[in-house]
Amino acid sequence: MxxxxxxxxxxxxxxxxxxxxxxxxxxxxxxxxxxxxxxxxxxxxxxxxxxxxxxxxxxxxxxxxxxxxxxxxxxxxxxxxxxxxxxxxxxxxxxxxxxxxxxxxxxxxxxxxxxxxxxxxxxxxxxxxxxxxxxxxxxxxIDNDLVGTDHTPGYGSAAKFVATSCGELFRDADVYDLKSVTFVEIMGRDAGWLAGASALAGPRGAGRPDLVLLPEVPLGEDALMERIASLLSKQNTVMVGVSEGVRTADGTLICEKTVAAGTGTDEFGHLAQLSGTSRYLADIAKARLGCKTRAVELSTLQRCAxxxxxxxxxxxxxxxxxxxxxxxxxxxxxxxxxxxxxxxxxxxxxxxxxxxxxxxxxVKPVPRAWISADGMDVTEDFERYARPLVxxxxxxxxxxxxxxxxxxxx
Amino acid sequence: MxxxxxxxxxxxxxxxxxxxxxxxxxxxxxxxxxxxxxxxxxxxxxxxxxxxxxxxxxxxxxxxxxxxxxxxxxxxxxxxxxxxxxxxxxxxxxxxxxxxxxxxxxxxxxxxxxxxxxxxxxxxxxxxxxxxxxxxxxxxxIDNDLVGTDHTPGYGSAAKFVATSCGELFRDADVYDLKSVTFVEIMGRDAGWLAGASALAGPRGAGRPDLVLLPEVPLGEDALMERIASLLSKQNTVMVGVSEGVRTADGTLICEKTVAAGTGTDEFGHLAQLSGTSRYLADIAKARLGCKTRAVELSTLQRCAxxxxxxxxxxxxxxxxxxxxxxxxxxxxxxxxxxxxxxxxxxxxxxxxxxxxxxxxxVKPVPRAWISADGMDVTEDFERYARPLVxxxxxxxxxxxxxxxxxxxx
Incomplete structure (x- = not known):
């Protein structure tokens, strides 16, 4: 030309x-x-x-x-x-x-x-x-799920907002002398790249979520609650970064389960809009663990902040x-x-x-090797990959x- | 001493x-x-x-x-x-x-x-x-509702986060060639100072919400829907900044109404947690106006960003x-x-x-004179007051x- x-x-x-x-x-x-x-x-x-x-x-x-x-x-x-x-x-x-x-x-x-x-x-x-x-x-x-490229433009900034916000929300959640669990809901229906970025929020106990839940690994509710209970026996504040795309072993989205479980739905099936994954998990954590819980959806700010x-x-x-x-x-x-x-x-x-x-x-998922063995966190390899992008x-x-x-x- | x-x-x-x-x-x-x-x-x-x-x-x-x-x-x-x-x-x-x-x-x-x-x-x-x-x-x-002082520390930063976020959310909402209404839910149960700060987001049509709803003025749902319909006849994207404390004329919180209306509650009354003011208004706007709607809760990030x-x-x-x-x-x-x-x-x-x-x-409310006659916006006097604080x-x-x-x- x-x-x-x-x-x-x-x-x-x-x-x-x-x-x-x-x-x-x-x-x-x-x-x-x-x-x-x-x-x-x-x-x-x-x-x-x-x-x-x-x-x-x-x-x-x-x-x-x-x-x-x-x-x-x-x-x-x-x-x-x-x-x-x-x-x-x-x-x-x-x-x-x-x-x-x-x-x-x-x-x-x-x-x-x-x-x-x-x-x-x-x-x-x-x-x-x-x-x-x-x-x-x-x-x-922002989903970072295109194949062939190391990462996609848009992901790093969304990841920086997620990590920054999680760090601030952790400090906010940690001010009272009581047990509490905060679930921060992060975008990404099919891949957990953005949820994983919550792990970049700072040191453990000072900003980083304790657990990170991705769509790539089926969620066992009982195992999650046991793990949170164990953490709460040692610390006041537990934070969980959770992808909106988290599913149970049979492939059901957690946010679909809220409809099935009837905790807050109606005959018009409004609930998928009304409530999300974080709210569902906060509700069952409150019911089972008896502590204060909070659900935070980071919303579309993730892609425009x-x-x-x-x-x-x-x-x-x-x-x-x-x-x-x-x-x-x-x-x-x-x-x-x-x-x-x-x-x-x-x-x-x-x-x-x-x-x-x-x-x-x-779609490019987060490699299984970058997710911890129990499926409830990302590894240092993930952090090494994602850190420079933010x-x-x-x-x-x-x-x-x-x-x-x-x-x-x- | x-x-x-x-x-x-x-x-x-x-x-x-x-x-x-x-x-x-x-x-x-x-x-x-x-x-x-x-x-x-x-x-x-x-x-x-x-x-x-x-x-x-x-x-x-x-x-x-x-x-x-x-x-x-x-x-x-x-x-x-x-x-x-x-x-x-x-x-x-x-x-x-x-x-x-x-x-x-x-x-x-x-x-x-x-x-x-x-x-x-x-x-x-x-x-x-x-x-x-x-x-x-x-x-x-962040509520800015203490009497005697021009304003309270904490308010200006929360207001800056609210205004910045609303401006970004407006641009995000405005990308498609279709009619849509976005409700941004802002903290402040008893006073609308923080919701009013959404008006600082930028010029109209480029970031600023079209309407701002405060707890100080009772909300008429019919009047609100008519106003939104009128705006949608002239523009694609409508944004409403809404205080979580907005009430109807009989003093009912909108977020309580979601329970009464049955759109997403259950027998345990979970809904006050499950859903908020913005979700309720987005649901009725969708039902009555037939356009895309979105509810965004700015969450506790308002006080820790x-x-x-x-x-x-x-x-x-x-x-x-x-x-x-x-x-x-x-x-x-x-x-x-x-x-x-x-x-x-x-x-x-x-x-x-x-x-x-x-x-x-x-509690110090927003003065009635700083709220528009129809109760659905703040005036230039409000903006003149709040602008230097952000x-x-x-x-x-x-x-x-x-x-x-x-x-x-x-």
Whole structure:
């Protein structure tokens, strides 16, 4: 590719703290390469409905890119839209015709598993029909469950918020001279990467949860209660970091069990919304152990708390956006930009390109070897893996006492 | 008072982000004045059980005080212990005898309403029997509901976390091209100061909740739903900051109503724990308006998120601790250190001493004039009052990617 190229960039799936840092990286690299950049409003769905924004106009100069980098949630807007199978030729012919009509040379899509599926399908179809358009995926997900990459942008900042919050909640829970158990509920339906990050909260007895429960290992309620009782015989305050995706041995989600157990449901089945895993465990701990219990859901703040973003994560998200532009200009297609860790100390990663077809629709669990034998904690190997991802702080610009953010698109 | 005086300091009630900054202020001032400082473990209850700590040994040098200042939650431990009425002479004789036996010259108690009641009772009794011991209260509460003071230490930092989080949650909620309503539940059972702080989140349409619901004004569910429907006809994303203490016209807490309405309760009445105000409102909004809704509880992070503390709050909390020592050395007793605002622009406060008997057991609501006519928002006057309290950021020391904190007392 040479001359002024037209790059189309979109964001898709659940937002993260650093998804806009990747967008800033795309725009910065495109400018360096003399490319024009158009943004999809609300992802591929918005593009197909004709909604785009000229990012040369919308993001003038360096200042707006700097502010974009520290603005949480998909600034271009997002969608949840699964492309049809490749047998739906009419859909793909239409999509490619629209891209051709807009003069697009490369499509960069920043997202998680479903977004990589989008790039895999468009890239595969494009190659099949000999389209010159390049399709590149730039990963993001707080869940950190994409295969092939050491980790995903978005995870480190979510992990830093989880670890920071757990440490603060532990100190808050520990002030009274009485026995108490706090369950902190952490996102991650299918993989326990984010719940495991609670182990980074600080030293044991001073911030770190005593136990960490992941979806990867079935939860035995009796074993858990016995373990908590044992801890309470030696200390006042017990904290448990628990993934929202924790299941019992028969595969039932704990938060589904709350419906089955009837502790707080109604005939409309509202309970999956009303109550969560942490509340269920807090209720049975209170009933069985007779002590004070508390349930805390860290909520969607996990994916948008940009005021405590990881500088490592921001840098890597930005660099993968840049890497996406370089890959497209190099003529690559149907690729995902990934991170390979080349050194633990000092921590160092390099961007690499992977075949996106090999990545889409797969889930990477926490390795069993990084979970303790009893299934109720993560090991030092897990901490060694995750620790560098939460390190580093970038100065946040504040205005009137709250973090400054780029104004939303109209 | 002259010579080496012995100061006893305690912390009581719910912890806050800056309660240790006040403790650091007490210790710093005591050192400057050549006083010895002893800490109560777990408040007055711990002291009466003989549990104290020598703070000269436990907090050596400046470094530990600096770390203490940015450590959340009551480092000395806390208690919830209401002193008996003054007619219980045996209790007060015993308490004063224990203080005399320990050679205590002054008691400083950092806490909220109940703690000021403790100082009022001990101070009144001490004066009645001619005790030379001085009793001084240093206020803290995230609820900001103490009378006599412009505001309370702890409020500004909680308000900064609430405003920062609401701004981030708004951006997160606004990414999809669909109608949605998010209810953010904020602490404050009896007064809406903290819920009102959500209005500081940023510009309308870019972070600030559209509506703010306080306990001070009865909530009409129909009027609220009509108002939300009207907003949704003009915009995609509606956010409501709602106090956990919001009530209907007959005085029923919304979170009690969830039990009455049967949406998710059981025969054991678990629901007050299972579900909150935000979940209830999200459920009826979903049922009546047919759009996506989300309920977020900001949880106890509101009172311990020291990584996003207000520098103004930290400074004032520290200075009121110092002021408490000065007041005691000046021979004052049964006083609370308070803040008087002498200027809005530039924002400036001075410490003053108030009669603690006039403060204890009273609640200061948000003035009706600072709430909009329809009761569903706060006014610019409220924002003008609260804005300076959230301003200023103090660099947080990080270690291994999480905020450094002083190790807990053994």
């Amino acid at each position: 040479s001359g002024e190229k037209n790059i189309l960039v979109g964001q898709s799936g659940g937002p993260t703290t650093t998804i806009n840092a990747s967008l800033a990286g795309v725009v910065a690299a495109a400018r360096e390469e003399g490319c024009h950049v158009t943004g999809m409003r609300h992802g591929i769905q918005g593009f197909l409905a004709g909604r785009t924004v000229d990012l040369g106009e919308a993001l003038p100069g360096q200042e707006s890119l700097t502010l974009l980098r520290q603005t949480p949630a998909s600034w271009l807007g997002s969608c949840r839209f699964k492309l049809p199978g490749l047998s739906d030729q009419a859909f793909y012919e239409d999509a490619l015709a629209r891209l051709d009509a807009a003069g697009i040379d490369a499509v960069l899509y920043i997202g998680g598993n479903d977004s990589m599926d989008t790039i895999a399908k468009l890239g595969t179809y494009g190659a099949r029909v000999g389209s010159p358009i390049r399709f590149i995926g730039v990963p993001k997900t 940009s005021h405590v973003a990881s500088a490592t994560d921001l840098d890597e998200a930005f660099e993968l956006g840049r890497a996406g532009v370089r890959a497209a200009l190099d003529g690559q297609t149907a690729r995902m930009c990934a991170l390979t860790r080349v050194s633990d100390e000092p921590y160092q990663t390099v961007p690499v390109l992977l075949d996106v077809v090999e990545i889409a629709n797969k 390190c580093g702080e970038e100065p946040v610009t504040y205005a009137d006492g709250v973090p400054a953010r780029l104004a939303p698109l109209a | 002259s010579g080496e005086k012995n100061i006893l300091v305690g912390q009581s009630g719910g912890p806050t982000t800056t309660i240790n900054a006040s403790l650091a202020g007490v210790v710093a001032a005591a050192r400057e004045e050549g006083c010895h400082v002893t800490g109560m473990r777990h408040g007055i209850q711990g002291f009466l059980a003989g549990r104290t700590v020598d703070l000269g040994e436990a907090l050596p040098g400046q470094e530990s005080l600096t770390l203490l200042r940015q450590t959340p939650a009551s480092w000395l431990g806390s208690c919830r212990f209401k002193l008996p009425g003054l007619s219980d002479q045996a209790f007060y004789e015993d308490a004063l005898a224990r203080l005399d036996a320990a050679g205590i010259d002054a008691v400083l108690y950092i806490g909220g309403n109940d703690s000021m009641d403790t100082i009022a009772k001990l101070g009144t009794y001490g004066a009645r029997v001619g005790s030379p011991i001085r009793f001084i209260g240093v206020p803290k509460t 020291s990584h996003v503390a207000s520098a103004t709050d930290l400074d004032e909390a520290f200075e009121l601790g110092r002021a408490g020592v000065r007041a005691a050395l000046d021979g004052q007793t049964a006083r609370m250190c308070a803040l008087t605002r002498v200027s809005d622009e530039p924002y400036q406060t001075v410490p003053v001493l108030l009669d603690v008997v006039e403060i204890a057991n009273k 301003c200023g950021e103090e660099p947080v020391t990080y270690a291994d990617g999480v905020p450094a904190r002083l190790a807990p007392l053994a």
